[in-house]
Amino acid sequence: MSVGVSLLKKTAVEAETFVQRLDGRVKFLYFLWATIIVYIFFDPILNLIFLAVTMALAVYAKCWKPIALTLLIIVVPWILFAVPILALPLGFPWNKTIIGYINILGKNYPVYLEGLGWGVTWPLRVSVAISTALLFFLTTNQAKLVATMFKMKFPFKLIYMVIATFQFIPLLASEANTIMQAQIARGLRTDVGFVQKIKNYLAVVIPLTLSALNKVQIRAIALESRGFSAPVKKTLLYEASFTKLDYAFLTAMILVTVFLAWVYIYIGFSPLTHLPWIWSG
Numbered sequence: 001m002s003v004g005v006s007l008l009k010k011t012a013v014e015a016e017t018f019v020q021r022l023d024g025r026v027k028f029l030y031f032l033w034a035t036i037i038v039y040i041f042f043d044p045i046l047n048l049i050f051l052a053v054t055m056a057l058a059v060y061a062k063c064w065k066p067i068a069l070t071l072l073i074i075v076v077p078w079i080l081f082a083v084p085i086l087a088l089p090l091g092f093p094w095n096k097t098i099i100g101y102i103n104i105l106g107k108n109y110p111v112y113l114e115g116l117g118w119g120v121t122w123p124l125r126v127s128v129a130i131s132t133a134l135l136f137f138l139t140t141n142q143a144k145l146v147a148t149m150f151k152m153k154f155p156f157k158l159i160y161m162v163i164a165t166f167q168f169i170p171l172l173a174s175e176a177n178t179i180m181q182a183q184i185a186r187g188l189r190t191d192v193g194f195v196q197k198i199k200n201y202l203a204v205v206i207p208l209t210l211s212a213l214n215k216v217q218i219r220a221i222a223l224e225s226r227g228f229s230a231p232v233k234k235t236l237l238y239e240a241s242f243t244k245l246d247y248a249f250l251t252a253m254i255l256v257t258v259f260l261a262w263v264y265i266y267i268g269f270s271p272l273t274h275l276p277w278i279w280s281g
Helices: 003-009 022-038 044-060 064-087 113-138 144-151 156-185 193-224 244-266
Strands: 098-105 107-112
Touching: 022 044, 022 113, 022 144, 022 244, 044 064, 044 113, 064 107, 064 113, 098 113, 098 144, 144 156, 156 193
Parallel strands: none
Antiparallel strands: 098 107
16 A cells, blocks of 8 residues: 555544644644745754754644654655756755765765755755645644635535545545455466556455445435535534634744844844755745
8 A cells, every 4th residue: 555545544643632622724824834834944953943844743642653754755856866867966056065975986085065955855845845845734633624614714515525534534544455465366376577567456446436426426415414504504513712822832933933034034044054046946
């Protein structure tokens, strides 16, 4: 099973920590805020600080393992692939500042600051966006997620589409595994070549698709019989409301924003590593 499906099969981690108690709107705002900040600045150390804070929250909320695994699979290979290509003299057009040399097969090659900064900063920007989004997803249960989206004035049908997607993924993944085991028991071979494996997947995809359509039809009938489309006010299992903890977290974000605005104006866009400006960075 792919890592993406395994991650989406996970539900919110239930724990009695302040991260879980934060209102979903605050955590979603933290995701947007952190992502925007790291894209405004061009400083990998600042990105690492934001990533470290997010991972510390994830550790405290007991949901750091899926976040760390996702970053390990997506971000680390990106850095290992991008840095040698961009930092070495392989055609990156903005390379100017030599910070050292590396010996490869007896020949010294310069390492450029601009390429190194680009190759590290962009993956770290993405890692901050991924980690904060997963922190929101893994610490907000579905009842609170519905209430959060409802308070944010999302259409109720859109809210249902999002929640139904999260519910269907583990169901379909489990059913796909059941169908695969049944087909193997009927003689489906798995020790075959790549092309034949693709053909074998049809033996899983076709019954899985038919089963999914049947589930969707049953659910649609059940919803309509319970008045889902009725033009009445909807009631929620959980009412989202701000607490003192939410206001304290928002206040901390505002204070950090003011401080970073001062840093940007008086020190610059790269206050810690002092990277030179690259027009498309």
